[in-house]
Amino acid sequence: MQGYWLAIVLTFLIAALIPGLLIFLSTILGPKRLTPEKALPFECGMDPSGPARERFPIKFYLVAVLFLVFDVEVVFFYPWAVLYKKLAIFGLLEMMVFTLFVGLALLYAWKEGVLEWR
Amino acid sequence: MFIDVAITLLKIAFVFGLVLNIAGILGWAERKQSAVMQDRIGANRADILGLRLFGLFHPIADIVKVITKEDWIPPGGDKFLHTLAPFLALFTALAVFAVIPFGDTLHIAGRDIPLVIADLNVGILFVIAFGSLGIYSVVLAGWSSDNKYSLLGSMRAAAQVISYELALALSVVGVIMAYGSVELDDIARAQGQYVLGIIPYWGVIAQPLGFLIFFAAAMAETKRTPFDLPECESEIIGYFTEYSGFKFLAFWMGEFIEVIAVAGVVTTLYFGGWQVPFIDSQGFFVPGLFTIPLPHLLVVVIQVTAFILKVCFFCWFMLLVRWTLPRFRYDQLMGFGWKFLLPLAFLNVILSGVIFMSFEG
Numbered sequence: 001m002q003g004y005w006l007a008i009v010l011t012f013l014i015a016a017l018i019p020g021l022l023i024f025l026s027t028i029l030g031p032k033r034l035t036p037e038k039a040l041p042f043e044c045g046m047d048p049s050g051p052a053r054e055r056f057p058i059k060f061y062l063v064a065v066l067f068l069v070f071d072v073e074v075v076f077f078y079p080w081a082v083l084y085k086k087l088a089i090f091g092l093l094e095m096m097v098f099t100l101f102v103g104l105a106l107l108y109a110w111k112e113g114v115l116e117w118r
Numbered sequence: 119m120f121i122d123v124a125i126t127l128l129k130i131a132f133v134f135g136l137v138l139n140i141a142g143i144l145g146w147a148e149r150k151q152s153a154v155m156q157d158r159i160g161a162n163r164a165d166i167l168g169l170r171l172f173g174l175f176h177p178i179a180d181i182v183k184v185i186t187k188e189d190w191i192p193p194g195g196d197k198f199l200h201t202l203a204p205f206l207a208l209f210t211a212l213a214v215f216a217v218i219p220f221g222d223t224l225h226i227a228g229r230d231i232p233l234v235i236a237d238l239n240v241g242i243l244f245v246i247a248f249g250s251l252g253i254y255s256v257v258l259a260g261w262s263s264d265n266k267y268s269l270l271g272s273m274r275a276a277a278q279v280i281s282y283e284l285a286l287a288l289s290v291v292g293v294i295m296a297y298g299s300v301e302l303d304d305i306a307r308a309q310g311q312y313v314l315g316i317i318p319y320w321g322v323i324a325q326p327l328g329f330l331i332f333f334a335a336a337m338a339e340t341k342r343t344p345f346d347l348p349e350c351e352s353e354i355i356g357y358f359t360e361y362s363g364f365k366f367l368a369f370w371m372g373e374f375i376e377v378i379a380v381a382g383v384v385t386t387l388y389f390g391g392w393q394v395p396f397i398d399s400q401g402f403f404v405p406g407l408f409t410i411p412l413p414h415l416l417v418v419v420i421q422v423t424a425f426i427l428k429v430c431f432f433c434w435f436m437l438l439v440r441w442t443l444p445r446f447r448y449d450q451l452m453g454f455g456w457k458f459l460l461p462l463a464f465l466n467v468i469l470s471g472v473i474f475m476s477f478e479g
Contacts, residue, residue, distance in 0.1 A: 007126045007236035011216040012209075014130050018138075019208035019368055022185065023201065026364030030188045039193045041265040042359055052194070052264045060273050063452070067280040070460070074287045077467060078243070081294035084471070085478070092471045099464055106460065115456045117449035 062114050073102050129235050133215050136426070141374040142177035144433055149176070151437045180367065189363040194264035203259035204361065204368030210252040211375035217241040218382045219303045221392045221422040222399065225414060233392070233422065234303055241302035242294070245383055246287055249339060252376065253279045256341075256348065256357050259369070263360035271357040274448065275348030279339055281455040286335035288463035292328035292470045293321050293387050306391030310398060315405045318395045321388035327466045329388045331459055336380040337436060338455065340373060344443040347451055381432035385425065389432075392425040 041048050080087065080095055109115060146161060150173070153160025162173035191200050221233030238244050253276055260272020294300055297308040311319040322329045338345040349356035358369045385391060396403055397420060401412035446454065
């Protein structure tokens with residue numbers, strides 16, 4: 001019971017050590033020669049115009065909101081799937097009703113044009 | 119207590135050593151694969167004392183070169199986040215391997231050693247959680263780089279990964295229904311059963327549609343061609359434009375480690391994990407006819423080797439796909455995820471429910 005949490009912590013430590021050490025090594029081993037040209041962001045050879053943190057299309061935000069909605073609904077499938085054989089036909093019918101509602105939500109988003117990328 | 123820690127450390131060393139080596143070799147294999155498919159020779163120049171070995175020294179040369187290169191942080195960017203991003207890329211990709219079982223329980227010197235680093239009872243959720251944590255590295259890299267194209271690339275990557283996350287998580291539900299567990303070791307073990315006494319009951323037999331959805335979504339999660347919109351070498355270059363030295367390589371390696379992780383999870387969920395058909399702890403057997411007993415250690419070695427070979431096969435398969443298919447357009451990509459894979463994944467869950475139920479009853 002306790003064993004695997006120790007193993008997880010050890011894995012995390014080693015998984016953090018490998019990139020941490022290599023990044024540290026590269027910062028002390030590499031040369032440091034900053035020139036004005038090098039300091040410019042590389043934007044396809046053009047001189048950059050204005051700051052980089054510009055506004056970005058609202059589409060990305062909408063996708064994130066949709067993801068939140070559906071991800072929570074997908075999580076509901078997990079406990080049901082584990083107990084699927086015990087819940088038998090009743091559980092399956094309940095899940096069909098639930099899927100119907102999730103499907104309606106997806107259909108609504110589709111109809112509203114959220115899924116169209118313009 | 120002490121011996122447990124030692125055993126765990128040995129397992130971690132074995133798994134990480136294997137993963138990092140396969141990642142290095144994949145870097146070489148990808149160049150060779152593309153070269154073969156485009157009728158070129160490919161990487162073969164690096165040599166040690168005149169020994170070239172088909173260019174197999176290239177990964178070593180890459181590491182040495184990259185560590186001694188200038189590590190450059192854009193003056194307009196955020197220093198801390200800029201360093202954190204490549205660290206997270208490697209960390210999250212490596213952490214996934216904690217729960218992937220690579221062999222049957224090993225009985226040695228009176229001990230039972232499960233051949234998985236941490237036999238977590240929420241294994242599959244752990245994999246999905248760390249798979250999606252990887253997105254932080256991409257978003258932070260784009261945000262901290264002070265470069266419009268990097269920011270655009272990271273936005274694309276975030277939208278793409280969370281879109282395909284849904285289909286990915288939903289396609290796994292079918293596997294959980296078939297084997298009744300979210301623990302990866304249980305799932306691998308349950309795939310040692312046989313249907314009709316002769317066909318191994320692997321995930322791909324129980325969930326053929328689920329496998330296709332999972333594989334497509336998982337390939338999109340690794341952000342490689344045909345799903346490499348965040349990167350697009352020929353247009354926006356990607357979220358790691360402003361990186362140099364080892365930090366750049368960290369993203370590159372993180373991508374390969376993700377490929378290995380996807381191959382490992384696909385193998386565990388759909389291709390029997392470490393199971394070899396007709397070999398179990400008793401030895402080699404033909405169902406209903408006879409059994410040839412094999413020593414325990416040999417069986418375990420065969421199973422671990424089989425697991426590694428299966429993983430290598432799927433890694434190679436993903437390289438093949440990458441160099442075969444052209445890139446999607448962005449609206450096609452989002453449409454494919456939301457309008458095709460997601461409804462199909464819902465359908466798969468209900469269909470599997472009905473089919474399993476009718477077989478039970």
